[in-house]
Amino acid sequence: MLRVLIADDHEIVRKGVREVIEAHPGWEVCGEASDGQEALDMALREKPNVIVLDVSLPTLNGVALTRRLKRELPTANVLLFTMHDDDETVSGGLAAGARGYILKTDSGRQLEAAISALGANRPYFSAFVSELLLDAALNERKRSRLESFTVRELEVAQLISEGKSNKQIARLLGISIKTVESHRAGAMRKAGVRSAAEFVRFAIKHNLIQP
Incomplete structure (x- = not known):
């Protein structure tokens, strides 16, 4: 079966x-x-x-x-x-x-x-x-930016884009706020953005969330 x-x-x-x-x-x-x-x-x-x-x-x-x-x-x-x-x-x-x-x-x-x-x-x-x-x-394939993200960075990135706070993300993923901040910084650096608003636009463009 x-x-x-x-x-x-x-x-x-x-x-x-x-x-x-x-x-x-x-x-x-x-x-x-x-x-x-x-x-x-x-x-x-x-x-x-x-x-x-x-x-x-x-x-x-x-x-x-x-x-x-x-x-x-x-x-x-x-x-x-x-x-x-x-x-x-x-x-x-x-x-x-x-x-x-x-x-x-x-x-x-x-x-x-x-x-x-x-x-x-x-x-x-x-x-x-x-x-x-x-x-x-x-042709030489252009590497997707998402490939450079770790699984945890992808999880944090999605929750940031859905409007969750660091405290809420920490509770949902069972990790410390400091760890969330570290993953958040890494995800934003890899996305090439500096603000949450820019990050939401990146997330929509790369289908991490729906507009």
Whole structure:
């Protein structure tokens, strides 16, 4: 039985993905999550074979979540299923460890093919993403800024952008305020910004949060 976990903050998207999975013999949905932290907790508990993620997830975005899953649940293959088709998001997601990347504009048949491929430990990319990868292979790939962030910096960056204070972030992540300040400084330096407002613009541009 191929066990699949779905993580998307839109119920209608989760429902559509579930219908594709349940129509396929031998596949089952082992869980649904509406934010990144819930998805991580559920994945560690349920140990799915394939995890279908959106990039723009609340609490813990898809890129940071993919990195955590790669480290903490290496047996699971991550499929990024998103509307974001820019070079930086694609390269950031793949560098984080995603084994598949397809767009929400792709057909249900492609989603099924992607899940099937990842279930067999093969990568799968939509035609658009494959073209980006080919172009990157032929030309020197520009490194996504997100690749230089640590997982903790990505987590702190997202929470800053969502308007959380250092104290709130420390409580949510179970770390000290001083540690939050250190990660905050590192994230802002790597983003090339000096103010919280600039950081929010950076976060929106790189799909850490939704505008």
